[in-house]
Amino acid sequence: MTNNNIQASSNRSCDAEKISTRVYPSGALTMLSREEVARLSDATEEVGGVLRQCALAVLNSGNQGDDAEAMLRSFEDFRIEVHQVNRGMRIDLHNAPGCAFVDGKMITGIRELLSAVVRDIVYFHTEINPNPYFDLNGSEGITNAVFEILRNARLLDSQREPNLVVCWGGHSISSVEYDYTKEVGYQLGLRGMDICTGCGPGAMKGPMKGATIGHAKQRTLPGHYVGVSEPGIIAAESPNPIVNELVILPDIEKRLEAFVRLGHGVVVFPGGVGTAEEILYILGVLLNPANAEMPFPLVFTGPESAREYFEEIDRFIALTLGEQAQDRYRIIIDDPAAVAREMVDGVARVRDWRVKVNDAFYFNWLLAIDPNFQQPFEPDHEAMSRLQISRDLPVHALAANLRRAFSGIVAGNVKPQGVRAIREHGPFEIRGERDIMHALDGLLTRFVAQHRMKLPGNEAYEPCYRVVA
Numbered sequence: 001m002t003n004n005n006i007q008a009s010s011n012r013s014c015d016a017e018k019i020s021t022r023v024y025p026s027g028a029l030t031m032l033s034r035e036e037v038a039r040l041s042d043a044t045e046e047v048g049g050v051l052r053q054c055a056l057a058v059l060n061s062g063n064q065g066d067d068a069e070a071m072l073r074s075f076e077d078f079r080i081e082v083h084q085v086n087r088g089m090r091i092d093l094h095n096a097p098g099c100a101f102v103d104g105k106m107i108t109g110i111r112e113l114l115s116a117v118v119r120d121i122v123y124f125h126t127e128i129n130p131n132p133y134f135d136l137n138g139s140e141g142i143t144n145a146v147f148e149i150l151r152n153a154r155l156l157d158s159q160r161e162p163n164l165v166v167c168w169g170g171h172s173i174s175s176v177e178y179d180y181t182k183e184v185g186y187q188l189g190l191r192g193m194d195i196c197t198g199c200g201p202g203a204m205k206g207p208m209k210g211a212t213i214g215h216a217k218q219r220t221l222p223g224h225y226v227g228v229s230e231p232g233i234i235a236a237e238s239p240n241p242i243v244n245e246l247v248i249l250p251d252i253e254k255r256l257e258a259f260v261r262l263g264h265g266v267v268v269f270p271g272g273v274g275t276a277e278e279i280l281y282i283l284g285v286l287l288n289p290a291n292a293e294m295p296f297p298l299v300f301t302g303p304e305s306a307r308e309y310f311e312e313i314d315r316f317i318a319l320t321l322g323e324q325a326q327d328r329y330r331i332i333i334d335d336p337a338a339v340a341r342e343m344v345d346g347v348a349r350v351r352d353w354r355v356k357v358n359d360a361f362y363f364n365w366l367l368a369i370d371p372n373f374q375q376p377f378e379p380d381h382e383a384m385s386r387l388q389i390s391r392d393l394p395v396h397a398l399a400a401n402l403r404r405a406f407s408g409i410v411a412g413n414v415k416p417q418g419v420r421a422i423r424e425h426g427p428f429e430i431r432g433e434r435d436i437m438h439a440l441d442g443l444l445t446r447f448v449a450q451h452r453m454k455l456p457g458n459e460a461y462e463p464c465y466r467v468v469a
Helices: 034-046 048-059 068-074 108-128 139-152 175-190 206-218 252-262 273-286 304-320 336-357 381-386 395-414 416-425 434-449
Strands: 006-008 018-023 079-085 088-097 164-168 194-197 225-229 245-248 265-268 298-302 330-333 428-431 465-468
Touching (some): 048 068, 048 079, 108 139, 108 245, 139 252, 164 273, 175 194, 175 206, 175 336, 252 273, 265 336, 273 304, 273 395, 298 336, 304 330, 304 434, 395 465, 428 434, 434 465
Parallel strands (some): 225 245
16 A cells, blocks of 8 residues: 555556546545445445536546547546545546556545545535525525535635635637636735636636646645536546636536535626526626625736637627616726725625624625525426517526526537437527527627637537527
8 A cells, every 4th residue: 555545456547548546536425434435335336327427527636638428438447436435435436537547546636626526526416406404495594505515625714714706707719718717816816815716727727737836835824726517528628737626516516506605796708508597696696686785806807918808798788787786887898806805895895794794704695595505407499499588688687597508508518418309400509689699699709709719729610509580
């Protein structure tokens, strides 16, 4: 047995090599009762497919690619098993990617991410889903479930001052945009801000990378680099190597809620349909009248080359959600320090507000989220074609349905189930009011032209959608 509790069958470590190994997990899984270990072992059979996919994704951490099906095909013989042993539990990996190892020893950060995957997926299926206390059909029950998952992942710290900035943006961005995200992260790190992202490459990696330098210069170590993902997306956006706190939520809606409950402000970088989905989600939540007085700093930013991109986003928001939505964010172009200062000032207002209303610093309990933004949306052809997209709807309902439309496109682009549905039945159809459909089609066309749908080097993008006025 090696020093880090791993015994591998090969000392070679390369992307093409496959290694079989035994891992004793870290973190919250290091001290378990025999009953807990037995439940974990039993649950891995029930959720074996999801667990296998997510484990494979973190074992590929740092490898750039967004074709989940291709990754799964490359490692068809990969298996993961959880066993009860005298020391608690053990994870057996068969034919794991060699890039997760150095000289036959698993990289420490990847071992931590793998432990997080087992912890979160099995915890939801053993402790949350079967528990009648968590009414997953009701708003309060969903929020409680999100809280319990985050608490179990040890992401909630009652002693920590508000300082967590959520950064959203595309996984497929230009080198200029990527360098800009690093500079913003650096400026945030210099000012003591921690970073939370979707944990993948591109605009999810850049802010974390920049913040590590800012934190190091200010000696505010260790920094917190929080990755929030879900099973459907993690295979296409494997965690980047900087993530040191990972949590897997059961679906995209709970993932989005985790972002806004955990974070104290949001910075949005250029991206594609996934970023548009996140923008519509946060604006739809903030437009709830119950949140009218609540401070929540929201900044859209990018280099000078991204000015037109955000002007297009701004015009689309004005057309669909109106001026009240535009009032909830600021657009700052090519000024990382100004972005950081805006976040620091905004987070200070959040802190003062939480003190005033007696809300927790570590979880935004008082943020009102409409059930339309919480109930899981399963994007199939029928559900996508039934979406009502019209300005006759209440603004929050329109935002919710636009968010679902973009979520469906994300599924058709990168999620294995969505990719298969498109291959078997053709593109999703999105129907709605003529002016909105015209603007949506133009926005999506520009995303394609700017290569925001797929990572560079992949095959030409074939749209998974058809816009119908």
